[in-house]
Amino acid sequence: MPQAERREHILDGILQESIRETQKMKFAVKAWSKSGRARVGLLQLSSTSSSFAQGGPPAKEIEIETPALLLTTRKGLPAFISPDHLSSLPNPDSRLLQFSPMHFMEGPNSKTISAIGGVHQLLGLHEYGFVAVPRDSILSLPECNSSNKNGASFETPCGRFLVKPVEYMKMISSMKPDLWVSLADEVHASVTTKRNKASVDRTIKWLDDCISLKSTDGALFGSIVGGCSIEERQRCTQEVAKRNVSGFYIGGFGLGDSVDERATLLHAVTDLLPKEKPRHVCGLGLPEEVLQGIAAGIDLFDSTYIYHLTLGGFALVFPLDGKCKHVSDPGVSAMASDGTKINLKATIYRKDASRIVDGCICYTCQNHTKAYINHLLNVHEMLAHILLEIHNTHHYLSFFGVIREAITEGRFEELRQNFIEKRRDHLLAASLSACELETPVRA
């Protein structure tokens, strides 16, 4: 084939691939904050439900406003929420489910999942968007000391696995997620400069491998790493942005990095990314961290914050408008609340006949009291965690809704500032009262 014709053929292939990516997932920025970084966008997914031709349910269009929270799942479902309760969560905000392909390594193999028709068919959730992320902080942790140039190592309940790009792509192809993240070599913040540089080199190489092995319609998010080095973060971002990807996954946060350096590192990445593509981050979960990420231009978040809160018996109570005090009840001790959440295991709630949050429209607050959940926690009844996860997910998704509204109305910076100040005031007051309690009474 003559060189000019060959070049045209290659360019045509890239264009077709690009159109396919665009058709699978659409994203558009709708509004910017005053600072010009935080943004509200609309993410549209065409469900990969491929069983329509075989008499299954038709493909669905999923539209989600960003910034948005992906629900963390264990094998496709939130830890304590069953499919029937999933539909009671805010719609369409709760329609994006994150999962780690590594969770399925001990279960049905790729061939079986492929024969069933992918993760939508396996779980019977045809109207949800599935996002495959190799890292997961509940069951599948990156283990950078055992990773090598061939693949990334993960610590899982059924042992440590070294996952090579070819194996990862087999899993992705069989599961058919709507969005998927390329394999990354995520390292702890304390690694050497040499190891950090190697992680960037490997992550770019594995992205190229994933692109060349790709055989699924799902939209690809290219992984960006670089640890705590601004230069490495920028190098990785520039390389990944050159590739044909639908969006970006910013990894390596929540692995020993400090909150103080995070804003600079996030800006180093987002400043170099094309504005028209979505950005997804893992490892930022606390409300302050979410606000920090959104202020840097992040669109999608996945974290285990809700899961860990729920497991510990905590319920989110911070006011969503960011205006009033975090917890105004003077009877609530520092042990039972830190201003954003309350510990429902505390004895103070044993006879509390009120709802977790007055006016909350979630299933839990509509039907149950703090006293009942306190009782369920004390007798180790799993229903406690089910009710808490429903409320916590509902509350956090509503928080994202309030943030989107604030960006659209040009008051995001005000909301963020207000939230951080109230939180600081509360923590100061709590530490002062704790000091008073600890001061020995002189006889």
Ligand SMILES: [Zn+2]
């Ligand atoms: Zn509630």
